[in-house]
Amino acid sequence: MDGSDSAFFNVFPWCFCFIQNVALKLCFTSLLQISCLRCSFLGYLNGLRVSGAPAPRFVVPRTVECKESRIGKQPIPVPSNVTLTLASQDLKVQGPLGGLAITYPREIQLLKDESGVLLVKKAIESRRANQMHGLFRTLTDNMVVGVSKGFEKKLQLVRTGYRAAVEGKDIVLNLGFSHPVRMEIPPGLQVKVDENTRITV
Numbered sequence: 001m002d003g004s005d006s007a008f009f010n011v012f013p014w015c016f017c018f019i020q021n022v023a024l025k026l027c028f029t030s031l032l033q034i035s036c037l038r039c040s041f042l043g044y045l046n047g048l049r050v051s052g053a054p055a056p057r058f059v060v061p062r063t064v065e066c067k068e069s070r071i072g073k074q075p076i077p078v079p080s081n082v083t084l085t086l087a088s089q090d091l092k093v094q095g096p097l098g099g100l101a102i103t104y105p106r107e108i109q110l111l112k113d114e115s116g117v118l119l120v121k122k123a124i125e126s127r128r129a130n131q132m133h134g135l136f137r138t139l140t141d142n143m144v145v146g147v148s149k150g151f152e153k154k155l156q157l158v159r160t161g162y163r164a165a166v167e168g169k170d171i172v173l174n175l176g177f178s179h180p181v182r183m184e185i186p187p188g189l190q191v192k193v194d195e196n197t198r199i200t201v
Contacts, residue, residue, distance in 0.1 A: 072133030076118035076141045079148045084118070086110060091140070095147030098188070102143065108136050118144075155199040163196040171199070 078084060085092040089104045104110060107129035111119040120137040122129040145151070157164060157175075165172050171191055173181040185191050192200045 069130060069134040069137070072120055072122075072137045074137065075113070076120070076137070076144060078116050078118060078144055082144055082148050084112065086112065091143075093143045093147050095144075097147050097150050100143045100147060102136075102139060104136055105132055107132050110140070153201045155201070157197040157199070164193050164199055165196065166191055166193050 079095075081096055083094045085094070089106070089109075090101065091104070091110060092101045093099060107123055107126065109121050109123045111121060113119060118140060120133065120140060122133050157173075159176070161174065161176060163174050166185075169185050170182050171185060171193070173183070175181055189201060194200070
């Protein structure tokens with residue numbers, strides 16, 4: 001074997017790899033073109049237009065069902081010492097402890113029964129009316145209770161040495177500090193202390 005033969009065998013592997021890569025690229029390109037033609041042909045037969053864009057999404061609107069509020073449909077009893085004044089959407093409540101007023105939204109209407117019971121109804125059927133129904137029934141009931149009987153809260157001091165006392169218009173609390181805590185009682189509130197530890201507002 002002479003020098004020319006050895007040079008041929010040294011160059012042959014590189015030539016073979018180059019030819020193999022070119023052949024693979026040609027085959028891949030041909031298969032890709034055939035695949036595209038097949039998709040277009042099948043789409044033409046089926047009467048479809050082949051496109052790469054995603055299909056549009058259709059949203060079906062759902063019907064909102066407004067249920068009756070369990071709190072809103074409860075009647076409101078009115079004591080005999082409470083006077084109600086209803087004008088359009090405005091309600092005024094007057095009792096022995098004072099008077100209050102409220103304005104209802106257009107989604108809510110107030111009815112007075114023959115027996116003197118208040119009924120809070122929905123004027124229209126909507127999501128907002130369903131939300132306002134129970135809220136304004138509770139506000140109306142709180143107004144009637146507030147001007148007739150009032151609200152009462154109780155607080156008990158539980159700690160050695162803790163005590164409270166009412167001095168004039170102030171309530172004095174001994175809560176372990178080096179000095180007593182004095183708080184002014186707001187107007188309209190009545191505060192009573194029993195056994196130095198039980199506070200009733």
